[in-house]
Amino acid sequence: MVERKETQLKPVELIPLWRDGRVIGVLAQIIFVILFFLAARWLLNNVATNIFSLGASQFICRDGSSNVRCAFDFMSTDAGFPISESVVPYVEQDSFWRAVGVAALNTIKVSFYGIILTTILGTFTGIARLSNNWLVNSLAKWYIDLMRNTPLLLQLFFIYFVVILALPQVNSAIQLFNLPIFVSQRGINFPDLVFMSSFPVWLAFVVLAIIQAQVLWFLLGRYEEQTGYASNRGRWVILSFLLIVGIGWYVAGANSQNEAILISQRANVRAYRDLPALIERRLAVNTMSDIPDRLRVGLLSQEAVNTAALKICAIQDSPSEVNFTAQLRQSGIPYQVVRRTARPEQALDVYAQGECEVFVASRTILAAERDLLEDSATHRIVGIRETPLRFSLPRLEGFNFVGGTKLTAEFTALLIGLVLFTAAFVAEIVRAGIMAVPKGQSEAARALGLSEGQRLRLVVMPQALRVIIPPMISQYLNLTKNSSLGLAVAFPDLYRIIQTAINQSGRAVQLIVIMAAIYLLFSLVISVILNWYNRQIALVER
Numbered sequence: 001m002v003e004r005k006e007t008q009l010k011p012v013e014l015i016p017l018w019r020d021g022r023v024i025g026v027l028a029q030i031i032f033v034i035l036f037f038l039a040a041r042w043l044l045n046n047v048a049t050n051i052f053s054l055g056a057s058q059f060i061c062r063d064g065s066s067n068v069r070c071a072f073d074f075m076s077t078d079a080g081f082p083i084s085e086s087v088v089p090y091v092e093q094d095s096f097w098r099a100v101g102v103a104a105l106n107t108i109k110v111s112f113y114g115i116i117l118t119t120i121l122g123t124f125t126g127i128a129r130l131s132n133n134w135l136v137n138s139l140a141k142w143y144i145d146l147m148r149n150t151p152l153l154l155q156l157f158f159i160y161f162v163v164i165l166a167l168p169q170v171n172s173a174i175q176l177f178n179l180p181i182f183v184s185q186r187g188i189n190f191p192d193l194v195f196m197s198s199f200p201v202w203l204a205f206v207v208l209a210i211i212q213a214q215v216l217w218f219l220l221g222r223y224e225e226q227t228g229y230a231s232n233r234g235r236w237v238i239l240s241f242l243l244i245v246g247i248g249w250y251v252a253g254a255n256s257q258n259e260a261i262l263i264s265q266r267a268n269v270r271a272y273r274d275l276p277a278l279i280e281r282r283l284a285v286n287t288m289s290d291i292p293d294r295l296r297v298g299l300l301s302q303e304a305v306n307t308a309a310l311k312i313c314a315i316q317d318s319p320s321e322v323n324f325t326a327q328l329r330q331s332g333i334p335y336q337v338v339r340r341t342a343r344p345e346q347a348l349d350v351y352a353q354g355e356c357e358v359f360v361a362s363r364t365i366l367a368a369e370r371d372l373l374e375d376s377a378t379h380r381i382v383g384i385r386e387t388p389l390r391f392s393l394p395r396l397e398g399f400n401f402v403g404g405t406k407l408t409a410e411f412t413a414l415l416i417g418l419v420l421f422t423a424a425f426v427a428e429i430v431r432a433g434i435m436a437v438p439k440g441q442s443e444a445a446r447a448l449g450l451s452e453g454q455r456l457r458l459v460v461m462p463q464a465l466r467v468i469i470p471p472m473i474s475q476y477l478n479l480t481k482n483s484s485l486g487l488a489v490a491f492p493d494l495y496r497i498i499q500t501a502i503n504q505s506g507r508a509v510q511l512i513v514i515m516a517a518i519y520l521l522f523s524l525v526i527s528v529i530l531n532w533y534n535r536q537i538a539l540v541e542r
Helices: 021-053 096-129 134-148 152-164 199-227 233-254 272-283 290-297 302-308 319-331 344-352 363-370 409-436 439-447 452-489 494-505 508-537
Strands: 182-184 187-190 192-195 259-264 310-315 335-341 358-362 379-383 389-392 395-397 400-402 405-408
Touching: 096 134, 096 409, 096 452, 096 494, 096 508, 134 409, 152 409, 152 452, 187 409, 192 319, 199 233, 259 319, 259 363, 272 302, 272 310, 272 319, 290 302, 310 319, 310 344, 319 335, 319 358, 319 389, 335 344, 344 358, 344 363, 358 363, 363 379, 405 409, 409 452, 439 452, 452 494, 452 508, 494 508
Parallel strands: 310 335, 310 358
Antiparallel strands: 182 187, 187 405, 192 389, 259 358, 259 379, 395 400
């Protein structure tokens, strides 16, 4: 008989509550929530006490009474201060809301271009950091070390005061590569695209061309699959696209009759083709091509040409001026814009007083303004052809450039500083992302016969993006927030305008809340966009 031994189980010892990890975790969370609400209550009470101590003048309503609900009513009053640079029109009589909006748009502008240029420079620098070429690798390393180990504010001061302000003055601006691009102390002036009234019609043809190109690509692909013969899809698609775009360009320009000039009938100009004859009579030359030749041999002085030049008055920033002067330059007709006014009636006054002989504007404006002239019957509206797009070229007139577009010295300094500084951090992120891709992927790409460019573009970078995107979000956010350092170079960004508005209105609390909310919105938008993109490229596990 086997004798069984009964084993007695030892009683389980209960863990005291103060030693139970689960209980401690719950208690810690409860204590944290209580402390958080107590701290928030203290902070809000402190803010409320300080706000009320500022006095009733901080909360004046439109009816003259005082109430906390009217804390932001002052934002609808006149700002009363100028803004040196704005994306949208702004005058001192605009409200504080519009001033803050202009400041936000300026910040968006520098951040948008900064993010694009930072991505390009940072990516190339990160790739160069892994180059086998000693010079390329060393230059990338020195650039990264220099940018990462010096303060951004110091870099901005150096770029603005040492580099940009050391450039020549406007009348001695540097012309780059003999192109209409001028660099001076006031910034960079370069050509700008101007959309004419016929642009929407041409844009419709462009959209049609894109659609037909996609359809043709699909049909030719089906043809290749069915027959087995190559159809040169790329060539036919490009040719068909250009053909439709060209037809649209001609149709849009030929059917547009919006642009015109107002000129006296005494000038005997019935169409644009009569303008060269007008200048030829004044200079006593046979053709317009004789003018440069006579200037070169000294038979004609520049002063005489300037005297005989066509005198033009126009509305400021008008596409009509750009369209008309572009045709004058193509025809070799000398001209001079003697006055640019803010309103059509002002330009008409200049024309009526005889300061200019041609008033250029849209046909509807000229028809309305001509009726206001005392001798309206003696003035003729002459139609001018147009194209959907025109280039506005910068020209030095007096002490400044007119035409084209401009990057101010302050914007240029801030943009360059932000890009150079942030791109150094982005380069290290790109380098780390590339190195995170297993070496076997590169070896497999080389075994398939891919070139180094194809290996990097088709194999390495798509996989590296999964590592690069998350930390890249932080750098984009840093660039956006670092734009507040534009105060150092007098760029009117959000922080600088808010500071000016505080000095102007005396409402510090409200404006700081608005500024914090706008920066928070910027951060959330950037984070949402990049997190969405990160999810699209993330590796999906089965």
